[in-house]
Amino acid sequence: MRDVGFGYHGGAELLSNMTLTLQPGMFHFLTGPSGSGKTTLLRLCYADLLPTSGQMVAFGDDLRELSRDGIADLRRRVGVVHQDTQFLDHLPVAENVALPLSVSGQPVDMEALRDLLGWVGLTHHARAMPPSLSGGERQRAALARAVILSPDLMLADEPTGNLDWDMSVRLMQLLIELNKSGKTVLVATHDLNLIRATKAQVAARVLRIGNGTLNLAGADL
Amino acid sequence: MRADFRGLNLKALWQGLMRDGGSGDRIVPPTGFTAHLTLFSAGAMAFLAVFALALALATGRLADRWASELAGSVTVRVSAPSGEQDAATRAAMQVLSTTPGAGQPRLLPPDEVAGLLAPWFGPDMPVDALPVPSLIDLPIASEDFDAEGLRLRLQAEAPAATLDDHTEWRRPLVTAANRLRMLGIVSLLLIAAASASMITLAAKAALAANGQVIRVLRLIGARDITIATAFVRRFTKRAAVGATVGTLCGMAGIAMLPGMDAAGGFLTGLGFQGWGWLLPLLIPVVAAAVGFFATRWAALKMLGAVR
Numbered sequence: 262m263r264d265v266g267f268g269y270h271g272g273a274e275l276l277s278n279m280t281l282t283l284q285p286g287m288f289h290f291l292t293g294p295s296g297s298g299k300t301t302l303l304r305l306c307y308a309d310l311l312p313t314s315g316q317m318v319a320f321g322d323d324l325r326e327l328s329r330d331g332i333a334d335l336r337r338r339v340g341v342v343h344q345d346t347q348f349l350d351h352l353p354v355a356e357n358v359a360l361p362l363s364v365s366g367q368p369v370d371m372e373a374l375r376d377l378l379g380w381v382g383l384t385h386h387a388r389a390m391p392p393s394l395s396g397g398e399r400q401r402a403a404l405a406r407a408v409i410l411s412p413d414l415m416l417a418d419e420p421t422g423n424l425d426w427d428m429s430v431r432l433m434q435l436l437i438e439l440n441k442s443g444k445t446v447l448v449a450t451h452d453l454n455l456i457r458a459t460k461a462q463v464a465a466r467v468l469r470i471g472n473g474t475l476n477l478a479g480a481d482l
Numbered sequence: 483m484r485a486d487f488r489g490l491n492l493k494a495l496w497q498g499l500m501r502d503g504g505s506g507d508r509i510v511p512p513t514g515f516t517a518h519l520t521l522f523s524a525g526a527m528a529f530l531a532v533f534a535l536a537l538a539l540a541t542g543r544l545a546d547r548w549a550s551e552l553a554g555s556v557t558v559r560v561s562a563p564s565g566e567q568d569a570a571t572r573a574a575m576q577v578l579s580t581t582p583g584a585g586q587p588r589l590l591p592p593d594e595v596a597g598l599l600a601p602w603f604g605p606d607m608p609v610d611a612l613p614v615p616s617l618i619d620l621p622i623a624s625e626d627f628d629a630e631g632l633r634l635r636l637q638a639e640a641p642a643a644t645l646d647d648h649t650e651w652r653r654p655l656v657t658a659a660n661r662l663r664m665l666g667i668v669s670l671l672l673i674a675a676a677s678a679s680m681i682t683l684a685a686k687a688a689l690a691a692n693g694q695v696i697r698v699l700r701l702i703g704a705r706d707i708t709i710a711t712a713f714v715r716r717f718t719k720r721a722a723v724g725a726t727v728g729t730l731c732g733m734a735g736i737a738m739l740p741g742m743d744a745a746g747g748f749l750t751g752l753g754f755q756g757w758g759w760l761l762p763l764l765i766p767v768v769a770a771a772v773g774f775f776a777t778r779w780a781a782l783k784m785l786g787a788v789r
Binding site: 347366 | 509512698699700704705706708709
């Protein structure tokens with residue numbers, strides 16, 4: 262993103278003149294107080310919002326220039342774990358996880374799907390319906406769905422917001438594993454303890470957002 | 483991109499109609515209310531369409547028959563005092579046989595005249611005792627035939643003869659039959675438009691009720707056409723199934739109408755004849771096409787509002 266500005270409904274700019282390049286294969290944290298624009302910045306990354314000024318480029322494409330099909334293609338390369346994990350409640354967990362394959366016309370490899378559910382610890386919940394899952398299980402199911410297309414970039418918006426510490430650490434461990442397999446990861450969180458715990462295991466770049474601007478965090482993080 | 487547009491080709495449409503479920507369909511939750519609404523609407527409209535089609539075909543046949551009879555022959559009636567009847571008839575025959583554009587005149591024999599009068603007087607009436615006029619049937623052989631010219635010649639050369647070219651009483655009937663045929667066709671178009679409107683409304687209701695599903699699908703990388711196809715396939719299938727049931731019921735209703743002989747008179751020929759029975763079978767196909775395009779239009783329009 263280069264000199265990106267954004268304001269909702271033509272109002273005052275929430276983000277202004279932001280410039281950021283995500284390093285391929287790097288683990289990034291985006292932190293800042295509530296309402297500082299973390300979620301907005303992530304939504305700009307998968308073209309759910311368009312900047313009011315500046316330029317967003319992903320995989321060589323200017324996001325402003327993308328057609329609707331182009332946006333769909335971008336989202337197949339960007340895995341997202343949303344703050345409010347959204348599932349199709351009429352489909353069981355396994356089908357929800359495999360949904361990106363279904364909608365992109367790719368065959369579902371049942372063995373790979375079982376492995377993926379095992380990786381996030383949901384093997385026994387494959388046939389469960391999403392409303393019956395706990396918060397942590399939903400987040401892990403969302404992570405499995407986000408990685409099933411083997412995206413180049415992983416975005417997670419407050420993935421541990423509703424989880425206890427143990428479950429938060431477990432989820433972060435999965436994201437660290439993804440990063441170690443070569444994926445670029447960007448996690449938005451306001452939990453500084455979680456950032457510190459993660460940095461103890463993986464080299465991470467911490468970006469601090471506030472007052473509409475973006476800065477690299479200091480040595481305290 | 484092309485893979486998603488498979489929904490547009492006829493093979494995929496046929497498979498979509500015939501196949502039940504599939505992962506593509508499962509992304510949309512079952513929608514009981516709109517499903518029943520679409521089935522019922524398609525069935526009712528198809529039922530009405532069968533009758534409108536029958537009306538259009540029957541009135542078309544009636545108009546064609548009357549028009550051809552109108553142009554096919556004329557009748558000359560010779561009515562003279564009893565002693566002069568034969569001479570007047572010969573004079574009329576002489577005029578008619580030399581009329582340009584006319585075929586060979588034929589004097590109707592007494593038994594044929596009696597047959598024409600039987601509906602009014604009954605079979606036992608002694609027609610011979612009545613002063614029945616002579617009737618001459620004159621076929622029209624070409625466009626050179628001039629009815630008005632013949633009428634003037636008859637007045638001059640055979641004043642007891644009167645020309646009846648059927649025009650006065652048949653032309654309004656032909657006009658009425660043609661207008662009824664047009665009304666039938668307009669009814670069919672209105673039924674198709676009303677069906678499209680109802681299916682569009684039902685599809686929009688289903689799309690609105692599944693706003694969250696659509697949002698999730700877009701976020702995980704589904705293209706518009708993929709999402710639209712799931713709804714399109716479902717509504718096309720419902721329209722086709724409902725219309726098939728409605729059409730079969732309508733055809734059964736037409737088949738149970740009284741036969742031509744039993745109905746008689748003006749109603750003869752109402753219904754389907756011969757290959758005409760195949761035409762209503764197109765109604766489910768048209769209904770499926772209407773469902774396909776109406777849902778596709780509604781879905782793509784609504785999806786445009788979801789980023």
